[in-house]
Amino acid sequence: MFSEINVRFCLKPGGSLNGQIRVPGDKSISHRSIMLGSLAEGVTHISGFLEGDDSLATLKAFRAMGVQIEGPDNGKVVVHGVGMLGLQSPAAALDLGNSGTSIRLMSGLLAGQSFDVEMVGDASLSKRPMRRVTDPLALMGAKIDSAEGGTPPLHLHGGSQLKGIDYTLPMASAQVKSCVLLAGLYAEGQTRVTEPAPTRDHTERMLQGFGYAIERDGATATLSGGGVLKATDIDVPADISSAAFFMVGAAIAENSNVLLEHVGINPTRTGVIDILRLMGAELEVTNERVVGGEPVADIRVASSKLKGIQIPEELVPLAIDEFPALFVAAACAEGETVLTGAEELRVKESDRIQVMADGLIKMGIKAEPTPGGVVIQGGSMRGAEVDSHGDHRIAMSFAMAALKASGSVVINDCANVNTSFPGFVSLASQAGLNISTK
Ligand code: SPQ
Numbered sequence: 001m002f003s004e005i006n007v008r009f010c011l012k013p014g015g016s017l018n019g020q021i022r023v024p025g026d027k028s029i030s031h032r033s034i035m036l037g038s039l040a041e042g043v044t045h046i047s048g049f050l051e052g053d054d055s056l057a058t059l060k061a062f063r064a065m066g067v068q069i070e071g072p073d074n075g076k077v078v079v080h081g082v083g084m085l086g087l088q089s090p091a092a093a094l095d096l097g098n099s100g101t102s103i104r105l106m107s108g109l110l111a112g113q114s115f116d117v118e119m120v121g122d123a124s125l126s127k128r129p130m131r132r133v134t135d136p137l138a139l140m141g142a143k144i145d146s147a148e149g150g151t152p153p154l155h156l157h158g159g160s161q162l163k164g165i166d167y168t169l170p171m172a173s174a175q176v177k178s179c180v181l182l183a184g185l186y187a188e189g190q191t192r193v194t195e196p197a198p199t200r201d202h203t204e205r206m207l208q209g210f211g212y213a214i215e216r217d218g219a220t221a222t223l224s225g226g227g228v229l230k231a232t233d234i235d236v237p238a239d240i241s242s243a244a245f246f247m248v249g250a251a252i253a254e255n256s257n258v259l260l261e262h263v264g265i266n267p268t269r270t271g272v273i274d275i276l277r278l279m280g281a282e283l284e285v286t287n288e289r290v291v292g293g294e295p296v297a298d299i300r301v302a303s304s305k306l307k308g309i310q311i312p313e314e315l316v317p318l319a320i321d322e323f324p325a326l327f328v329a330a331a332c333a334e335g336e337t338v339l340t341g342a343e344e345l346r347v348k349e350s351d352r353i354q355v356m357a358d359g360l361i362k363m364g365i366k367a368e369p370t371p372g373g374v375v376i377q378g379g380s381m382r383g384a385e386v387d388s389h390g391d392h393r394i395a396m397s398f399a400m401a402a403l404k405a406s407g408s409v410v411i412n413d414c415a416n417v418n419t420s421f422p423g424f425v426s427l428a429s430q431a432g433l434n435i436s437t438k
Contacts, residue, residue, distance in 0.1 A: 009395060009411040009425070011402035012434035013383060016255040016303070019431050023243050025075060025236035026264050027420050028174070029294065030055035031101050032206050033234045035109060035182070037079030038067040038087070040210055042231030046077040049236055053419040054099035061106065064090040081231050084185065089115035093153065096121045098349060098390075098419045100128055101175055103152060105203075107133045108179035111142035112186025115158040124349050124390055124416075126152050133179045136167050140183055140191075164189035164225060171344060172317040174199035174268075177221070185212070187225040194220045197317045200268040202294070209234070209293045237264035237296045242421045244272045244322040245396045246431065250301040251281040252332040253403035258431060260299040262291075271319025273299070275326055279306045279333055308335035308378055316342050324397035327356045330376040331365045332404050339373035349416070350391035359386035359398055363405060383407020392416045396424060399435055 030050040035058065037044030049055065051072045059077070063069050066088035071077040087110075096102040096119055103119050107130070110117050120126075131150035138144065143157035164187045167180050177193050181203055184191025196219070204221055207214045210229040215222045243260045250256040265273070265285065276283055284300040306329055316339075319326065323345055330337035345352040353374055357367040362384040366377040383405050388395035395414040402409040414437070417424050429435050 005415050006413055007415040008438040009399050009414045010436050010438055011399060011409040013402055013405045013407055013409070015403055015432050015434050016253045017246060017250045017258050017403070017431045017433065018256060020259045020261055021246055021427060021431055022261045023238045023246070023427070024052065024421060024423065025050035026239040027052060027054055027241070028101065028200055028202050029206070029234070029236045029264070031058045031105065032202055033236065034058045034062055034069070034077070034079060035105060036206055036210050036229055037081055037231065038062040039084050039109070040081035040229040040231040041083050042081055044079040044081060044231040045233045046079065047235050048075045049077045050239065050420070051075065052422050053097055054102065057095065057097040057099050058102045061094040061096065061102065064092070064094060081229070084228060087113060090117060093118035093120045096125065098122050098125055098416055100125060103130070103154065104133045104175040105178050105182060107137060107144065107154060107156065108182035110156050111137045111140070111144065111183050112160065112162045113158050117156045117158070118153055119156070120153045129347055130154060132171065132173065132176050136165065136176070136180050137183055139165050139167070140187055142183065162187035164191040166192040168194045169196060172197040172199050173344070174203070178203040181214070181221060181223060184223050184225055185227065190222055190224050192220055192222045197314065198268050199317050200266065202266065205293050233292070235292045237291060237294055238262045239420070240264050240269050240272065241321045243299065244325045245400050247272065247276060247283065247299065247301045248325040248329045249400040249403055249433065251276060251283070251304045251306060252329060252400070254303050257302045258300070260301070262296055263299050265295045265297045267295070268318060271315040272322035272326065274315055275311055275319055276329065278309050279329060280304055281306060306333035308333045308337040308376070310338045313341035320344060321393060324352055324356050324393045325400065327360065327367070327374065327376060328397050328401045331360050331367070331378060331381060331401065333378040335378055337376045337378070340370070341372055343372040348391070350389040350394060352391065352394065355387070355389050355391065355394050356397065359384070359394070362386055363401065381405045383409055385410040385412065387412045388414055390416050392419050392421065396421065399428065399433065403433065
């Protein structure tokens with residue numbers, strides 16, 4: 001089924017990628033900047049904010065709960081914080097569109113409010129699993145109804161006094177970790193979350209940036225409820241997950257050389273760099289610095305001779321959103337690439353294992369899905385018409401595949417590219433991709 005408007009990407013085969021590119025702001029950090037800025041005391045100034053549909057859904061939701069937010073204007077947003085207890089009951093259900101991060105983190109933040117909230121989403125979000133957040137929140141004393149099967153809409157009943165819990169995550173998920181920690185801000189006593197493997201730690205870093213005490217001891221993060229957040233300024237780096245398409249594109253296409261500027265290289269997000277290097281990519285990280293508590297660098301990638309690898313499982317959570325692009329790299333590599341331990345990919349905006357394998361097979365590549373991964377034999381790609389299933393990362397990955405295809409590539413259902421990467425088509429064509437929309 002197509003999203004409301006079937007935006008199609010049409011790509012002529014071949015080409016190369018060159019130049020200096022700054023991709024839009026980090027989606028994960030943009031969401032969190034609105035959430036914590038809204039609950040802070042004082043005014044938070046954000047620059048580099050991602051003006052994509054997902055982070056805008058979060059922004060609109062907080063506006064609907066009475067927070068005065070100026071912008072976005074060229075990535076600049078000013079949030080007039082209302083304090084921990086200042087949110088107001090929204091007049092209608094909060095529509096979070098396609099955004100898993102919004103609904104899961106806001107479930108935690110809103111579970112301890114005094115008012116009821118209903119949260120809804122689009123067709124894709126309405127199929128994604130929410131028990132992973134409603135189960136721990138119920139242990140904390142929250143009252144939440146979901147649709148049958150534990151999916152959205154979620155109805156949060158206000159007025160519950162939450163209590164801190166000691167929770168071990170059943171899966172490596174930054175959204176679940178963040179949800180429990182954010183609920184912990186409103187809970188009596190301590191909330192402790194232990195993760196089975198490191199996942200992105202933007203929530204923990206940003207809480208610290210807003211002056212909220214949070215301790216990290218190995219795999220466990222601990223905070224106590226009842227504190228306050230103090231407004232701060234946030235400079236959102238370029239999103240490594242968006243930069244990843246250009247890293248893969250430049251590595252697979254001949255005569256390519258791109259410099260990706262001001263990219264966030266938080267060590268919980270850099271699995272894509274490690275995996276591409278293991279595959280033999282010519283990739284250089286330069287000009288490393290820290291901006292607002294997050295490490296940032298420029299990344300240069302040039303045409304490379306890639307080889308297939310067994311992807312180390314410990315890198316999986318650190319590259320979780322980059323696998324659609326990495327599957328394209330694997331299709332262009334010499335030999336076999338094997339991914340295991342990545343069952344989480346099946347419950348993203350689409351089943352990213354199946355949807356990528358289906359498209360690559362149409363392009364003439366041998367790709368065998370397994371329950372928790374895929375086996376891809378590198379080879380030659382032909383032109384094809386493929387479906388993104390409304391998943392932004394699938395659409396952009398197949399767009400890059402066209403650089404190595406022998407015929408034209410048409411990608412269906414691409415409107416959701418705007419959720420994470422507004423302006424993708426013009427930035428990619430400036431860099432050399434032969435892309436147009438229909
Ligand atoms: O927000 P959403 O829809 O879940 O977005 C995705 C993405 O590809 O953009 C996943 F589909 O990113 C998640 C990521 O996979 C963003 C995120 C975060 O900001 O905390 C964490 C990851 O999800 P999870 O389920 O592993 O915690």
